Amino acid sequence: MAKLESKTPAGPLADKWQRHKTEIKLVNPANKRKYEIIVVGAGLAGSSAAATLAELGYRVKNFVFHDSPRRAHSIAAQGGINAAKNYQNDGDSVHRLFYDTLKGGDYRAREANVHRLAEVSVNIIDQCAAQGVPFAREYGGLLANRSFGGAQVSRTFYARGQTGQQLLLGAYSALSRMVGQGGVELHTNSEMLDLVVVDGHAKGIIVRDLITGAITRHSADAVVLATGGYGNVFNLSTYARQSNATAIWRAYKRGACLANPCYTQIHPTCIPVSGDYQSKLTLMSESLRNDGRIWVPKKKEDAKKNPADIAEADRDYYLERIYPSFGNLAPRDVSSRAAMRMCEEGRGVGETGLGVYLDFSDAIKRLGEPAVRERYGNLFDIYHEITAENAYQTPMRIFPAVHYTMGGLWVDYNLMSNIPGLFVLGEANFSDHGANRLGASALMQGLADGYFVIPYTIGDYLAGQKPGAKTLTDRAEFTQAEQNVTAMTQRFLSNKGKQPVSHYHKRLGKIMWEHCGMARTRAGLEAALQKIPALRAEFWADVLVPGSADTLNQSLEQAGRVADFIELGELLCRDALTREESCGGHFREEYQHPDGECKRDDEKFGHVAAWEYQGEGQTPLRNTEPLNYEFTKMSVRSYK
């Protein structure tokens, strides 16, 4: 049974982080260069961590599977980044940001972690502005803000609709600077395929060079994973096509606990699936719901009609009808589930019947087309590019899609997993968003972890370790891990199956979406737990991976990732089955209030579920970490 100590410091909430920083151990500057740190991933969390650790004097090796660190999927975040600057003088404060984030997470995150996140949010904006990130400005030259969901203040900083891109390029520039100075050794096209644990401590990784196929061993005094979320377990999502869970999954199989995998966020406004060939879903910013009205036909037989031919009286503006006080701005999870119910009733629109209308005709009548174009023009353009439809003339069709995972590897307050020396940052960990993430909070967390948390907390671990893991690569643990990787590669390439990898990924995605998507039931999850192991057996028996191990082989890369997704999908369903409550991004139909809101069970499930691997074919162990709310009351989340 894993030991899960949160190591949350004692003392008043607002003093915990300050006090912790002064109490944890330091590594003196001359000694820092004796320590090597591996950072895997170069999104916001990975590149900010690699750059900052190198600035401090540690020797950093950064591994990314992309051809450049600038390609990581943080780049695609649109909306913005929250910070408690109170530049608007509208009553914001660190405490308010803390409270909104904790409540948004449906009271399933650690208080102390969330408070620290709110505290360092202000430093992030300073840091990014100093790097030259071209944030939106007011005419006076000061920073502009916009409002976002789940908050009553205006605290979101942004750079047009490309905030993630600009923040990532800022972190990438800091990383590039340290690569240029020799502080970071950058390994691009390098995918981590195993974690090496020596005497109970994380001491290295096994890496495949995606261009040459070479498998290499890398040792270090600590390993930092910042490899993102696992939403592609659903196959179709707003994630990048190559986003994967391999690094965290293989760490899990080496003993790191995976916490709350069932907390998945489904975004209500995405462009619907158009066919079997589909590879990706595209998000349309939820700001559209400010002026668009969502509806489906009242009668099933109208679903295939041209929307212009459906009379006003035959339209069901179901969000306005069911949630009169919130209407079209009902929370993300509520809106997503309502859309699904409409489609289940056979009233979904579009070719596949999986879509609802988002209609701007009233807004255009009220404001005029130029005003609508001014507000949302770029989104209408994206919509047109993908669907060839003109949303000024006909309603958009939208449908929910997976776009973030709150679960991830379990970490303590220092962001260290239950394997000493293994740290996990950003979306890859589970720590700050509880059961649901608010908009504009992902960028905040990635950069908080990388710039302002890990540089302090990693020293506390390293100070207790003798430097010099360099000599370890000859150890049996490295040999065994490398053989593990090679054996898997050989197994794929020698398997004379009949179906390409994508075939299994699609089938897994369908099982996950049907049984473990927006609404989950005991029966559905039990069915999934039958279907997934069967799919896994079929995958290993019949997958066809062409080519060889010693070249660029994208089928081989995908095969390993999908093998891991199949296993992770099973764990996700198991977690969803055992969490007999609804909270945030986990909705069990059996547990809801009469109005369809999540019904939590704080008594029985006010805890973190951290799963521990027990070996091939064994049921994993469900460890729990109680969530002790010292300063806030767990209450019913209401936005009415």
Place this chain on the structure above:
Amino acid sequence: MVAEKPSKKLFSVTLRVWRQPGPAAPGKFVEYPAANVNPDMSFLELLDVVNDGLTVKGEEPIAFAHDCREGICGTCSCTINGKPHGPGHGIATCQLYMRSFQDGDVIVVEPFRAKAFPIQRDLVTDRAAFDKIQQAGGFISVRTGAAPDANSIPVPKEDADLAMDAAACIGCGACVAACKNASAMLFVAAKVSHLGLMPQGQPERDRRVLAMVQTMDAAGFGNCTNQYECSAVCPKNITHDFIARLNRDYAKALFRTRFKPVSGAAAGGAG
């Protein structure tokens, strides 16, 4: 019209694709017929489908670079019918949809070609030279934690907006592939302009432009001869006006170094 979309009319095309097994191996065009093409498919989704077909037949699929599939990561990099990112305007390869083509079309697909972007396999090229240029000077030196309050440095809105126009570069390399000289001037100009327009970027202004240009030259990119093919294919519509800024910055920096040495290792050689 819209919801009235009956089944879309499917059509057929022929892909003529550059196949090259490895960096040193010779390459050639190979034709692949593609039937039942849905106009709502993206071009990369068609490649996915063709690849699954090849795999099932026991052939090796076409290697191509891709990731976000929403035009922001800059990974995808095909030259389609002779134009980097294909026939659209202001889009990356992943944003190209099959409705841009017609039944019977022959679509020629090649990697981005430039001396500084060696081919790794099929349609995948090595664009590490761009990272090298960034590492030489594409940054503002600010240690984590050393930043002043963000609002202590006001930036005129016009400057911030123009900086953002330049900063929108996704680093795909289409500008290089389109240029007859394989010049990376638009890419370098975008970064130099973005940082040069911000007050935070002033202290390192001369050093940055000299170091980046020097590294660009060393990587084997050609010079700009003002044809503007680069901005014509840029998926983010970055204007060649920024190249004028780069040239001005470079000339000024060079001039100033005659009188005042510029700190930093890379500065001297650019003249």
